[in-house]
Structures are given as structure tokens and as C-alpha cells.
Amino acid sequence: xxxxxxxxxxxxxxxxxxxxxxxxxxxxxxxxxxxxxxxxxxxxxxxxxxxxxxxxxxxxxxxxxxxxxxxxxxxxxxxxxxxxxxxxxxxxxxxxxxxxxxxxxxxxxxxxxxxxxxxxxxxxxxxxxxxxxxxxxxxxxxxxxxxxxxxxxxxxxxxxxxxxxxxxxxxxxxxxxxxxxxxxxxxxxxxxxxxxxxxxxxxxxxxxxxxxxxxxxxxxxxxxxxxxxxxxxxxxxxxxxxxxxxxxxxxxxxxxxxxxxxxxxxxxxxxxxxxxxxxxxxxxxxxxxxxxxxxxxxxxxxxxxxxxxxxxxxxxxxxxxxxxxxxxxxxxxxxxxxxxxxxxxxxxxxxxxxxxxxxxxxxxxxxxxxxxxxxxxxxxxxxxxxxxxxxxxxxxxxxxxxxxxxxxxxxxxxxxxxxxxxxxxxxxxxxxxxxxxxxxxxxxxxxxxxxxxxxxxxxxxxxxx
Numbered sequence: 001x002x003x004x005x006x007x008x009x010x011x012x013x014x015x016x017x018x019x020x021x022x023x024x025x026x027x028x029x030x031x032x033x034x035x036x037x038x039x040x041x042x043x044x045x046x047x048x049x050x051x052x053x054x055x056x057x058x059x060x061x062x063x064x065x066x067x068x069x070x071x072x073x074x075x076x077x078x079x080x081x082x083x084x085x086x087x088x089x090x091x092x093x094x095x096x097x098x099x100x101x102x103x104x105x106x107x108x109x110x111x112x113x114x115x116x117x118x119x120x121x122x123x124x125x126x127x128x129x130x131x132x133x134x135x136x137x138x139x140x141x142x143x144x145x146x147x148x149x150x151x152x153x154x155x156x157x158x159x160x161x162x163x164x165x166x167x168x169x170x171x172x173x174x175x176x177x178x179x180x181x182x183x184x185x186x187x188x189x190x191x192x193x194x195x196x197x198x199x200x201x202x203x204x205x206x207x208x209x210x211x212x213x214x215x216x217x218x219x220x221x222x223x224x225x226x227x228x229x230x231x232x233x234x235x236x237x238x239x240x241x242x243x244x245x246x247x248x249x250x251x252x253x254x255x256x257x258x259x260x261x262x263x264x265x266x267x268x269x270x271x272x273x274x275x276x277x278x279x280x281x282x283x284x285x286x287x288x289x290x291x292x293x294x295x296x297x298x299x300x301x302x303x304x305x306x307x308x309x310x311x312x313x314x315x316x317x318x319x320x321x322x323x324x325x326x327x328x329x330x331x332x333x334x335x336x337x338x339x340x341x342x343x344x345x346x347x348x349x350x351x352x353x354x355x356x357x358x359x360x361x362x363x364x365x366x367x368x369x370x371x372x373x374x375x376x377x378x379x380x381x382x383x384x385x386x387x388x389x390x391x392x393x394x395x396x397x398x399x400x401x402x403x404x405x406x407x408x409x410x411x412x413x414x415x416x417x418x419x420x421x422x423x424x425x426x427x428x429x430x431x432x433x434x435x436x437x438x439x440x441x442x443x444x445x446x447x448x449x450x451x452x453x454x455x456x457x458x459x460x461x462x463x464x465x
Contacts, residue, residue: 142188
């Protein structure tokens with residue numbers, strides 16, 4: 001296989017990927033803050049890193065994939081108060097909903113899914129080390145803060161100079177701080193909020209320290225890949241680096257990866273604009289594999305636009321694949337062409353899924369040609385190869401008829417029994433060599449948007465979208 005190259009946000013260039021331990025990748029991705037249902041922006045990140053993990057494993061690596069859950073946070077506390085439910089009830093309900101959404105989109109579960117509330121001892125231990133080393137301090141209000149200017153390399157992930165940073169929209173302003181740039185590690189307990197014991201009194205963790213503690217606890221002081229959404233580079237990931245490297249004295253992460261933003265009709269998704277969609281909202285009216293295909297069809301680092309026409313295009317692309325597979329028995333065998341080599345060369349170039357899909361479209365054309373020319377054994381081997389490579393992207397793992405007829409009950413212009421009766425009448429006409437009548441029936445069904453496909457196994461039908 002081609003040498004794997006990954007774009008590193010930290011160095012701003014593609015680099016050859018060499019894991020710390022040969023053949024073993026340790027990877028951490030920032031997960032959800034579970035106060036609400038996952039939205040399309042979350043789907044973008046979840047699918048992007050699912051494809052990356054799938055490919056790393058296909059490339060021969062053993063992957064230890066960790067994706068955390070933030071289950072204590074200001075937003076969680078506020079939403080629980082609004083709902084009149086306990087923190088635990090809210091977070092458990094949202095975690096189960098998140099897992100349902102992931103399963104629907106074909107997202108494999110991480111190997112480990114640590115929760116912040118189950119790592120409070122690790123969090124307080126790391127804060128204690130930072131205080132002992134002079135990187136953190138307890139303020140008069142009982143909170144514990146990190147001294148940003150004490151860390152020499154602060155800002156390097158985002159190419160920012162701390163001296164040019166000012167307290168503002170992305171920096172907390174608090175008179176208890178020594179410096180406006182300092183950020184909270186431990187929040188002193190407030191009335192009617194859950195809290196845990198610590199050397200600095202009752203309280204709860206700040207958001208940034210949670211990921212530093214959970215990632216190093218699960219993967220060690222230094223690990224291979226850290227990923228997340230486009231909005232996390234600053235301040236979250238910048239703060240993670242400062243905390244972790246100050247505490248351990250070791251480099252935190254070798255390769256930083258960030259998915260591109262998702263836009264809706266070319267605008268930023270926001271509730272105020274009325275273009276905010278949860279995953280489950282979208283899946284009520286769209287096939288999950290179509291949504292996944294849309295997310296896979298763009299390079300993981302590029303912005304992606306979600307709109308009705310992009311979904312229609314994604315559906316048509318998947319139909320081309322499934323139509324080619326329909327009626328072909330997939331059997332492992334030798335194939336002509338360098339499909340796998342080209343596919344892996346594309347994916348090894350910073351997980352270039354658009355180029356990998358282009359290879360699969362070329363493969364579809366060859367599969368269709370083999371079927372037309374009656375090369376059934378080769379067609380079966382090409383279909384097997386198409387499915388095998390598609391599965392690395394989390395696609396083409398269903399039976400063709402299941403996808404092609406998905407949701408057809410709401411679209412059928414005729415009762416299914418009537419369609420089957422017309423197909424049987426057409427088959428009878430063909431057996432009697434009454435090809436004019438057979439063609440008439442096919443045309444009658446085509447006018448209703450029902451497409452027939454003949455094969456050695458019989459005649460199948462599906463709705464033309």
C-alpha cells in the first residue's frame with residue numbers, strides 16, 4: 001500500500017504518518033456534550049473520523065479509538081433545570097439517542113468512551129500537578145485557573161500570539177483571574193449543582209481539563225492522533241495542549257486532525273436562521289446511507305454544504321452503485337485493473353474520499369461492461385471488490401433491493417400486488433414470445449416511475465427517484 005500521509009493542523013502540512021508504536025495507532029476524538037440531540041455538524045465529525053478509523057484498520061493498523069462524552073457542563077445543568085429532570089436522567093437519555101443516531105449512520109462505536117464524571121479523580125490529580133508546578137492557582141472565588149502565560153508555547157496550534165490576544169468573545173472575563181487569558185480548571189460548587197470533593201473544596205471540572213485527563217488516562221502522556229470539529233482548535237485544543245504538556249512534561253499529540261465545517265444552503269447552521277437540523281430530523285425523510293454518502297463525498301477537511309439538491313445527487317450516486325450490484329452474485333476472485341491500489345493511494349493521501357469514490361465509479365463502469373458482455377464470473381469478482389472497498393467508507397453494505405426500494409411504500413403509484421401481477425403478465429408474454437405486449441407492460445410501469453431489471457435470478461423492480 002501507499003505510504004500514509006496526514007495533514008497535521010499543528011504543522012499546517014501533510015506529513016508521513018509514523019505511529020509511536022509500529023502497527024498500533026492511539027487516537028482520541030472529542031465527542032459530544034450530551035445536553036441535546038446530535039445535529040448535522042456532529043454527524044459530519046462522527047462520519048469523518050469513522051471513515052478514518054475504518055481506513056487505518058484496513059491499512060493494517062491496530063487502532064485504539066477513544067471518543068469521550070462530556071456529561072457535566074454548564075449547558076447540561078441549564079437544560080436539566082429547564083426540563084425539570086435530573087442531570088443523570090438527561091445525560092443518559094441523550095447518550096442513548098446519540099448511539100441510536102450513530103448506528104443509523106453506520107458509525108462504528110469507539111473502543112472506549114470515557115465520561116467526564118467517571119474520571120474526576122484523574123482530573124483532580126492533573127490539576128494538583130499543575131498547581132504544584134506553578135501552572136495553576138486557586139483564586140479568591142474558589143475556582144482554580146490555568147496560567148496561560150506560564151506556558152511558553154501557548155497559541156502554536158492556532159498560530160496565535162498570546163500578547164496579541166485580548167479578553168473578548170472567545171476568552172472568559174473574570175475579575176478573579178490573574179490574567180484575562182487564564183481559563184478555569186475547577187469550578188467551586190454553586191447552590192443546587194452537582195459537585196465532587198477536591199483539595200480546593202467541593203466543585204466540578206472545567207471543560208478543557210476533562211479531555212486532557214481522559215485522553216492521557218486512556219492513551220498515555222503522548223499519543224498519535226487527536227481529532228475533533230473545526231470549532232475546537234481554539235480555545236479547547238489549545239488549552240488541552242497547555243494543560244497536558246505542562247502536567248506531563250511530554251509532547252501531548254503528534255498529529256492533530258480537524259474536520260471541516262458543515263453549512264446548510266451555504267449558510268452557517270443556526271437555530272436563529274431556522275436551518276438547524278438534528279440527525280434524527282433528517283433521517284425521518286432521508287435514507288441514512290444517502291446522508292452518510294453526502295458526508296463522505298467531500299474531503300474531511302473541506303466545508304460541506306447540506307441542501308436538498310446535494311442529497312438528491314448523493315441518492316443518484318448510490319443508485320448507480322446499487323443498480324450495478326443488483327442481480328450480481330459477489331464472489332471473491334481475481335479482477336483485471338488496479339482498483340484496490342488506486343483506492344488505497346487516494347485514501348493514503350490524507351484520506352481523500354472524493355478521489356477514492358472516483359475509483360469506485362470507474363469500477364462500476366467496468367462491472368456494468370462485464371455484465372453486458374456476459375462475463376458473469378468477472379462481474380461477480382468486480383462486485384465483490386466494489387463492496388469490499390465501499391465498506392471501508394461505510395457504504396454499499398446492504399442488499400441492492402433494500403436500498404433501491406427503501407421508503408417506497410409512500411411513493412408507490414400502484415399497489416405492490418398490482419406491480420407483481422403486471423410483472424408476471426410481462427413474464428408470461430415473454431415466454432409466449434409476445435414481445436410487443438412485454439414491452440407495453442414495461443413501458444406502462446416506467447410511466448409510473450417503476451423500473452424493471454431482468455437477470456438470471458428473475459425480474460426485480462424499484463422506484464426511479
